[in-house]
Amino acid sequence: MNYxxxxxxxxxxxxxxxxKGSKFFGYAFPIADEEEAKIYVEELKALHPKARHHCYAFRLGYKGEIIRANDDGEPSGSAGKPILNAILSAELTNTLxxxxxxxxxTLLGVPGxxxxxxxxxxxxxxxAEKEIRTINTEVRIDYDFPQTNxxxxxxxxxxxxxxxxxxxxxxxIILEVRLSLVDEIKKALEDYWTVKVRVENEEE
Incomplete structure (x- = not known):
């Protein structure tokens, strides 16, 4: 994928x-933030009140910079980490x-x-159905009327x-632009000194 x-x-x-007699119910969800992840976990605890463990992991952010994993009483690293690794291997983010x-x-042992x-x-x-999305930013272009065309x-x-x-x-004009097009926009308009291009959250 592109950056x-x-x-x-x-x-x-x-x-x-x-x-070996144990049942493992897996649930995958698209999420927008940590709060939504917590809500889904609590809903599943309510749905499965007699289950021994409710283990989970999630990854958030365009670059997947936020990650969490929870073993919920299983031996350390035996549940949350393999769940997280499955998300990472699938190259997914905003996913629980x-x-x-x-x-x-019957005890399965850590490898099991x-x-x-x-x-x-x-x-x-x-x-689950998947989709590749673009990371967009807001760009404002101010210009004199002769540059409209x-x-x-x-x-x-x-x-x-x-x-x-x-x-x-x-x-x-205010545009929603994928990040990879910002430099192309700036370059295309750089010869028009009356045209001002401003990118959201970009220092001038």
């Missing part, structure tokens, strides 16, 4: 595996996976737990989405 793209889920999905375990009476939690997570993620031709050429047009002392 201004990320992949996430567009649907929820479930899985079920059985290992919860695996609910009903204990079947790692494999079961990983398999349950991978199966749930495989069932130049600006609009660029908008059409790059197929840019216009959020708002401003007509004051000067004309202005």
């Amino acid at each position: 201004d793209e990320y992949q996430t889920l567009t649907s929820t999905a479930e899985s079920l595996i059985k290992e 996976v919860v695996v609910v375990r009903y204990f079947g009476g 737990l790692i494999q079961a939690y990983k398999e349950s997570s991978v199966l749930a993620l495989a069932e 130049v600006v609009m031709q660029l908008v059409k050429k790059l197929d840019l989405r216009v959020k708002e047009q401003v007509f004051e002392e000067r004309a202005g």
Whole structure:
């Protein structure tokens, strides 16, 4: 994927595996923030009140910079980490996976737990629909009216989405632009000294 793209889920999905009597219910969700992840975990605890463990992991942010993993009473690193690794291997972000375990009476050992939690997570993620999205920013272009055609031709050429047009002392246009196009916009307009390009959250 390009640096201004990320992949996430567009649907929820479930899985079920059985290992030596234990049942592992896997759930995958698209999420926007940590609070949403907590809500889904609590909902599953309410749905499965008799389950022994409700383990989970999530990854958030365009670059996947926020990660969390929770073993919920399983041996350290045997549940949350393999769930997280399944999300990382699928190159997903803004994604939560919860695996609910009903204990079947037979201990699986750490290697067995790692494999079961990983398999349950991978199966749930495989069932979910996915989408590659672009990372966008807001760009405002201010210009004198004689440059209107130049600006609009660029908008059409790059197929840019216009959020708002401003007509004051000067004309202005606010665009939603994927990050990889910002430099191209600046370069295309750099010879027009009366045209001002401003990028959201960019220092001048």
